[in-house]
Amino acid sequence: xxxxxxxxxxxxxxxxxxxxxxxxxxxxxxxxxxxxxxxxxxxxxxxxxxxxxxxxxxxxxxxxxxxxxxxxxxxxxxxxxxxxxxxxxxxxxxxxxxxxxxxxxxxxxxxxxxxxxxxxxxxxxxxxxxxxxxxxxxxxxxxxxxxxxxxxxxxxxxxxxxxxxxxxxxxxxxxxxxxxxxxxxxxxxxxxxxxxxxxxxxxxxxxxxxxxxxxxxxxxxxxxxxxxxxxxxxxxx
Amino acid sequence: xxxxxxxxxxxxxxxxxxxxxxxxxxxxxxxxxxxxxxxxxxxxxxxxxxxxxxxxxxxxxxxxxxxxxxxxxxxxxxxxxxxxxxxxxxxxxxxxxxxxxxxxxxxxxxxxxxxxxxxxxxxxxxxxxxxxxxxxxxxxxxxxxxxxxxxxxxxxxxxxxxxxxxxxxxxxxxxxxxx
Numbered sequence: 001x002x003x004x005x006x007x008x009x010x011x012x013x014x015x016x017x018x019x020x021x022x023x024x025x026x027x028x029x030x031x032x033x034x035x036x037x038x039x040x041x042x043x044x045x046x047x048x049x050x051x052x053x054x055x056x057x058x059x060x061x062x063x064x065x066x067x068x069x070x071x072x073x074x075x076x077x078x079x080x081x082x083x084x085x086x087x088x089x090x091x092x093x094x095x096x097x098x099x100x101x102x103x104x105x106x107x108x109x110x111x112x113x114x115x116x117x118x119x120x121x122x123x124x125x126x127x128x129x130x131x132x133x134x135x136x137x138x139x140x141x142x143x144x145x146x147x148x149x150x151x152x153x154x155x156x157x158x159x160x161x162x163x164x165x166x167x168x169x170x171x172x173x174x175x176x177x178x179x180x181x182x183x184x185x186x187x188x189x190x191x192x193x194x195x196x197x198x199x200x201x202x203x204x205x206x207x208x209x210x211x212x213x214x215x216x217x218x219x220x221x222x223x224x225x226x227x228x229x230x231x232x233x234x235x236x237x
Numbered sequence: 238x239x240x241x242x243x244x245x246x247x248x249x250x251x252x253x254x255x256x257x258x259x260x261x262x263x264x265x266x267x268x269x270x271x272x273x274x275x276x277x278x279x280x281x282x283x284x285x286x287x288x289x290x291x292x293x294x295x296x297x298x299x300x301x302x303x304x305x306x307x308x309x310x311x312x313x314x315x316x317x318x319x320x321x322x323x324x325x326x327x328x329x330x331x332x333x334x335x336x337x338x339x340x341x342x343x344x345x346x347x348x349x350x351x352x353x354x355x356x357x358x359x360x361x362x363x364x365x366x367x368x369x370x371x372x373x374x375x376x377x378x379x380x381x382x383x384x385x386x387x388x389x390x391x392x393x394x395x396x397x398x399x400x401x402x403x404x405x406x407x408x409x410x411x412x413x414x415x416x
Binding site: 004016017026027031034038159162178179206 | 249250254257258261262265266269270273274279282283286287290291294295296297298351353354357361363368371372373377378385386387388389390391392393394396397398400401402403404405407
């Protein structure tokens with residue numbers, strides 16, 4: 001079983017518990033809430049359980065996101081048209097496209113690759129896997145495209161593999177679906193964000209595609225499809 | 238004799254405070270841990286857990302008593318915890334840095350002692366929420382998407398990126414600690 005998944009699941013058992021004093025206070029208030037609701041005949045109270053509040057995930061919680069220093073180790077950056085000597089999954093080089101990949105040199109064990117038909121903003125050149133190159137994305141013009149692919153090891157945990165359908169390369173732009181806006185890594189509203197998930201070989205591939213427009217012309221889609229066709233997933237990794 | 242949830246609910250509605258307390262005690266620890274797992278702060282977990290129970294109990298007279306109680310209560314709790322995250326984000330920075338002593342959250346409670354919690358506290362909150370829902374609360378992709386009101390693909394994307402981030406952070410941590 002994936003060691004990381006085991007660790008996360010096991011960590012749940014180490015979560016602290018509530019204090020006894022707080023539990024006692026809460027117990028009294030909760031029982032009172034039931035009696036209050038019955039007394040005033042407010043069935044359902046002021047809390048309509050059928051109403052699902054719109055959830056907006058916040059920027060809060062803890063320290064700022066860490067942009068891994070270690071990710072710089074083994075990072076392969078291939079400016080447009082040059083060869084990227086990556087032993088792992090990623091985008092093959094092509095004129096007009098810039099690519100970044102982490103390869104499979106340890107660390108990390110979850111390779112990440114990015115491709116863009118625009119130059120990457122320097123601040124985005126050392127991405128943490130899991131993070132978007134938001135400055136590059138935010139600057140996209142209507143013809144701009146950025147793709148980010150995360151390759152997670154497949155077959156180690158069936159729950160994590162759920163939803164990644166066996167697919168043969170090349171991936172198809174027609175399988176990409178519109179994604180929800182991110183509140184923690186926001187991009188301008190004019191940016192179109194699509195996602196695509198596929199099981200390819202030994203990897204669950206999660207792909208995010210960003211366009212500088214919501215109006216995807218046939219030409220823009222074709223350019224994206226051409227780049228998708230350059231996605232390489234080694235037979236083993 | 239152990240009573241079923243439905244039996245406790247019926248007796249609580251009929252006026253038995255003892256049945257209401259039994260039902261509360263049966264699920265309070267789990268509800269509190271759900272609240273803490275998502276909010277990461279003790280005081281917030283206290284408020285969220287209590288509020289979730291109050292909402293559920295106040296609705297007991299009107300809901301179907303045969304409906305499974307804990308899954309419903311868990312969903313209320315997750316929604317309230319997510320609301321709390323949003324509220325916390327809107328707080329002035331002063332309020333956050335001057336929270337009452339003892340509610341330092343994950344960072345102070347666990348940072349120095351637990352690499353997994355430390356890593357969890359630093360990844361994107363949206364990614365962390367999906368990981369908590371999927372791996373701690375055992376939500377399916379569809380259930381998580383429905384709860385967060387986002388497309389299924391967004392859940393999968395955040396899950397993949399969150400796990401990749403955790404992997405990287407933990408490996409860096411181990412690499413640094415072995416030097």
